[in-house]
Amino acid sequence: MTTAAGASAYEIPQEFADFRETIRQIAQEKIAPRAHDIDASAEYPWDIRELLAENDILGLPFEAEYGGTGTGTLMLSIATEEIAKVCASSSLILMVQDLGTLPIQLFGSDEQKERFLPRCATGELSPAFALSEPEAGSDPASMRTTAVQDGDEWVLNGTKNWITNAGIADFYVVMASTDRENRRIGAFIVEKDRDGFSVGKLEKKMGIKGSPTGSPVFEDVRIPDANVIGDPEKGLGLALGVLQRTRLGAAAQAVGLAQGATDYANAYAKERITFGKPIHEHQGVAFKLADMEARTAAARELTYRASAAADRDEADLAKLTSMAKLIASDVAMWVTTQAVQVLGGYGYVSEYPVERMMRDAKITQIYEGTNEIQRIVISRAMA
Ligand SMILES: Cc1cc2nc3c(=O)[nH]c(=O)nc-3n(C[C@H](O)[C@H](O)[C@H](O)COP(=O)(O)OP(=O)(O)OC[C@H]3O[C@@H](n4cnc5c(N)ncnc54)[C@H](O)[C@@H]3O)c2cc1C
Secondary structure (H helix, E strand, O other), X not given: OOOOOOOOOOOOOHHHHHHHHHHHHHHHHHHHHHHHHHHHHOOOOHHHHHHHHHOOHHHOOOOHHHOOOOOHHHHHHHHHHHHHHHOHHHHHXXXXXXXXXXXXXXXXXXXXXXXXXXXXXXXXXXXXXXXOEOOEOOOHHHOOOEEEEEOOEEEEEEEOOOEEOOOOOOEEEEEEEEEOOOOEEEEEEEEOOOOOEEOOOEOOOOOOOOOOEEOOEEEEEEEEHXXXXXXXXXXXXXXXXXHHHHHHHHHHHHHHHHHHHHHHHHHHHHHOEEOOEEHHHOHHHHHHHHHHHHHHHHHHHHHHHHHHHHHHOOOOHHHHHHHHHHHHHHHHHHHHHHHHHHHHHHHHOOXXXXXXXXXXXXXXXXXXXXXXXXXXXXHHHHO
């Protein structure tokens, strides 16, 4: 792993540590008590979104000039982790605030930045990032949604799939083919009230149930030129440039899930008695807890290291963020499964949070690029 000359792997300034404490307190006191109901009702938690907005947490993905905290990716990862420790669905509110606006932040015009970013930083507006399609997930270049230029407007047609925030987003950043033959793609901002736009089908899912996932439909949706982000032939590069950063959100979410499950299982193991002593004193359980703690710490180090690389725009960013996402999500899946085992039968029922954490952990191996796709990115960087 190369490191920028003279730069340490990463440093957490006192300001970040203080903000982490504040977010941890909010998460533990106000989000944790809601987590079970958010999962059971499978409803988007508007109250949690308001809470995150009120406490400047939704300002974390944004530069200060657009009303954000200007604190960068490492602080964003720390915040995502703290929220995911208690409720993965709630952490997605913050993750998508980043994912859906990063195309504008990185490639948008000054006018687009002024129009959208300040209102996203306050939490007034929520975005969605619409790349995947029924026939195009890992291979987005094969997408079928089209955008055709008509004077100073563009006309979009197609259906997207698996789009987080479907139905609650105020605008969608939609990737659409502008030249199928040459596999050219553009990125377009579609506000929710455009004629021809509909939310489409919403999914019933295994986990992250408080985060709506759906299939927005575009039928002759007209948008002005002013809503094209960057070069309408370079949208695929734009999307991949965004994802190489935002997959750190999935990594941080995974670290949070793993730590939340470890902490819960550890506390439980000190209370639960079998054969006359707490199960924590049975070596078979204690070693499991030790492995959970150690693997989570390793996943966190890599996630923070890659987040700092994003802040420094390091040359091997894609490889680092893919490694962080791959390792952290596999750790989250393994750790949460162990946590269920530590709780025995109690781990399998919804009264205890670890079964929810195990269901929530699975998605971190799939979205923001499956772990197989992360392995492709890493091995290509090694070639
Ligand atoms: C809850 C949820 C939320 C989501 N949110 C969003 C969102 O907000 N915006 C968005 O655009 N998308 C979103 N997605 C889509 C997600 O990114 C895709 O599901 C993911 O990229 C995989 O695509 P796919 O489901 O079509 O699987 P496929 O691409 O069909 O893959 C199927 C399997 O084949 C493997 N595979 C595919 N190609 C290769 C290869 N070359 N080598 C090895 N293995 C391969 C995959 O890893 C996977 O295991 C979301 C998905 C879910 C489930």
